[in-house]
Amino acid sequence: MLSKKTKYGLKALTYIARQEGESPVQVGEIAKSEQIPQKFLESILLTLRKAGILGSKKGKHGGYYLRKSPSDIKMTEVMRVLEGPIAMVPCVSLNFYEKCDDCPDENLCSVHRLMIQVRDNTLYVLRSTTLEDLSAIN
Amino acid sequence: MLSKKTKYGLKALTYIARQEGESPVQVGEIAKSEQIPQKFLESILLTLRKAGILGSKKGKHGGYYLRKSPSDIKMTEVMRVLEGPIAMVPCVSLNFYEKCDDCPDENLCSVHRLMIQVRDNTLYVLRSTTLEDLSAIN
DNA sequence: TATTAATCCTATCAATTTAATAGGAATTAC
DNA sequence: GTAATTCCTATTAAATTGATAGGATTAATA
Known part of the structure; x- marks a missing residue:
């Protein structure tokens, strides 16, 4: 079974990828939109940041952003960080x-x-799929 | 992660397949040979029997045997029974x-x-692999 | 028929993992 | 200086896993 942690993480990354270009995306916004418990999501995004996939900006108007282009974020990397x-x-x-x-x-x-x-x-499968594929609409 | 239950089950099935043609194989023998806790293995083989993969013979000189030819036992079936x-x-x-x-x-x-x-x-992969493939030596 | 050896069945338990919550420290925009 | 955000640590409840325990049932055979 895929853990909730991974599922939430993937959804959050997809959400962020779809916003890209603008300012950092806030945890609260993602949590609300994707129906994820906010505190839980906080810890997941922290993990992704420590793994170098996300970057963050603290304080007011802070949030998370991708460190690389979605097409350079392979699912192998994300799955290893979140799921092991x-x-x-x-x-x-x-x-x-x-x-x-x-x-x-x-x-x-x-x-x-x-x-x-x-x-x-x-x-x-995981090597040939990137976050770009996930965040493509349809 | 593959559960121990599934791992033990697969090893036991392989062991039985390699003995086939003779009389039923006993839990104690498998447990000893494959280093599996006997009581745990008992419950696993019981599950496989209830799923119709194994048959059993009770009492003295009893044991377990395959209900089908190894080449007819697909890994999809075994995995669904043991791992879900x-x-x-x-x-x-x-x-x-x-x-x-x-x-x-x-x-x-x-x-x-x-x-x-x-x-x-x-x-x-699981559909195209059978117990016969698993039990082939080398 | 009594003994032995095997499967069968149910219950229980300890350890681990998972999913979530809580509370507050640190940082930054304004 | 206030508000809004990430960051960090600890705790907890529930579920799952891996294993054990004890005995009931069944069958071979001496």
């Missing part, structure tokens, strides 16, 4: 690899091999 | 569809559209 590893098991993760406790030999593990397939196909 | 919906959000699930509370129009929702892509690619 794309692989369903650590032993097939490219960025968060961990060996299984059990499993003497990964190459002989049926689960391992299946999950590599799933990962590769998911990666293909 | 393949879609990451209910609103793109084929078998467990649910509308989102928020989201006035799915067709305009960026998350919805992305998750359809992910689902379709995952489905492709």
Whole structure:
């Protein structure tokens, strides 16, 4: 299951992308428009800022803005920040690899091999989709 | 993340598939060989039996066996039984569809559209992989 | 028929994760 | 200096996960 955190994060990024060009977008505005609990959204946008995807401006008339062009923000990046590893098991993760406790030999593990397939196909989609695609109307 | 339940289930099914032709395979044997807590595995195999993937024989010399040929057991079926919906959000699930509370129009929702892509690619892999593929050595 | 060995069933529990809330500090525009 | 905003930390309630416990039921076989 996709966490609410990720779902909200994606919706917020899409919202911001659709406003781009103007001044920073405020959390309250996004929360209201997208029906997201404001305090929860605050923490999500903070995470995205710390990851370098968003920038922020503090104080009155502050808010969030994209650090890169929507077409340069790949879904792999966003998903890794919000949802964590794309692989369903650590032993097939490219960025968060961990060996299984059990499993003497990964190459002989049926689960391992299946999950590599799933990962590769998911990666293909997430790598070839950018925030620009998400924020395109229709 | 793939749950332990699913991981254990897949390993157990693979183990059983590799023994096929002989008498039913016992939980204790699988648990020992695959390093799975026996009581936990019991409940998993029970689930697979109730779903019609496994059959069982009770009493002494009892155990579990496949109800179909490994080449007829698709990963979509196994994953749905053990892990639940393949879609990451209910609103793109084929078998467990649910509308989102928020989201006035799915067709305009960026998350919805992305998750359809992910689902379709995952489905492709899981539909074209069977237990026979998993249990092939190498 | 008694014993043994297996599945079956229900309940419970501890740990973790998730989703959300609360309260206020720091910063900036005006 | 006031208002509006992000920033930060802590807390909490609910759900899920992974596992354990105990025994009921069933069947083979000595």
